Amino acid sequence: MEAYKDILVNSVYLIASFLFIFGIKMLSSPTKARKGNIYSAVGMFLAIVVTLLNEHIISYQYIIAGIVIGSAIGSFIAIKVEMTAMPQMVGLLNGFGGGASALVGLTEYLQTLDPSNTRVEVFSAKMAITIALSLIIGGITFTGSLVAFGKLQGIVSGNVIKFPLQHPLNLLLLVGVFGLLVVGVFYPTEQTLFLVILGVSLLLGILLVIPIGGADMPVAISLLNSYSGIAASATGFVIDNNMLIIAGALVGASGIILTNIMCKAMNRSLLNVVMGGWGQNAAAEAASGAKKEVNIKSIDSEEAAMIFDAASSVMIIPGYGMAVAQAQHAVKDLMDILNKKGCDVKFAIHPVAGRMPGHMNILLAESNVPYEKLYALEDINEEFANTDISLIIGANDVVNPAARNNPASPIYGMPILNADHSKTVIIIKRSMAAGYAGIDNELFYNQNTLMYFGDAKEAIGKLNNELKNLS
């Protein structure tokens, strides 16, 4: 009987692993993606149900209670969250995943120490290493994600937070925690040792994320996403479960790929982002470049409407400012109005626009902009030369020509959208303030650039009204 149950459980775990892989595979097409996500969820459901058959589980009431409470909280936040707040939502969920893995590691550890337990036998080196790893990775993911959440939500300062000897301290703690892991292999029953490992990891999570500033958040979120997967894999090693290892590895790979894409899109190394390098050298630059607010051409909604009325092709470049102003619906209205006039409207999306990979895409999808109209940097950059108007909404560094032609600029070498190649550039911005990199944007002073000051949502709303009056 037991043997059959074992075969059943393992077969279902195998099926669940397949469903996770198929689910992710189907994410390669926007039309199949939703079904893929459902496949993946079915895999998870099957895995959970079959786990409840495990012979070591004697009492169910706490397990059921935990699942009910977790489901209630999870569904509540998933239904309530605004699309603009998706980066912090993902950050928070990462944290829960990492926290759960660390707790499973700790629980396994305490149970192994407990002489009355019947399930886990004796301590081996493998047990000590894998438990320590799930404590370390899970712990860092937990507090790191909570800090990232706090920064994105505005609870913790979103700026780069620096203090003296920060990097030596982090390095010391990181080396130290792995040193403790090695000690743990030789003294696996030293409970304090493992608690210290967890404590240092929790501290490290905080310290590693606080120096990462606003626009570098896409990197931090992607990296933490990867960690949460690797933490799940580590837990799989602890309890000898292949499905956990496979599922965790898939997530780990996903996070690493996204991290890599984000870093490339900023022309920076991961180390540079993690150390919070950008904000600092840029501050000096900003101070020196702040004085030349001379040749700015500013327009109002009426003038803007007249220019748009005459255009036959418009390229919209959204940035974090669009998310902050919740302007995505106004942008969609503008697209409809222009389309009605026979004007072609496309969207050019920089990989690091917003606060997480794909942030702009979901906002525009929310306002029903067809995804075929959204173009990635490498697919659209040639087209700017044949575009009448580039409309930049709350984006800054990703269109700064200094990245192409000023080797002294901190963002030099970063791939940018060539908005300056279009006939006219209209920039909607609240003020002349610098972007995240803290540097001046020469695009603002170009001959063909017009500044249209205001809150993105309001400004586009007014523009839409003017355009309607014109026709």
Next chain:
Amino acid sequence: MEHTDLFMLIYIFALACFVGFELIAKVPPTLHTPLMSGSNAISGITIVGAIIASGIEDFKVATVLGIIAIIFATINVVGGYLVTDRMLKMFKKK
């Protein structure tokens, strides 16, 4: 003894990483946010470990930790899948 077992697990981990890299490299940028939240939900698979760890008979510190782990992992799973579905629903229509 268990050296071979450990290597088996490492093999699986390494191969799954390769599968992950191959699959995810094909996901278009437009779906990167749902990819993150959806893969995030998958990392809640650690709930399996939490369930096994917290079902033992007597109620001890470890059981409490296990239950908190279940709550965390369930938030991760349920929240992750639901929010991903909410997003992907928007991508469906033209």
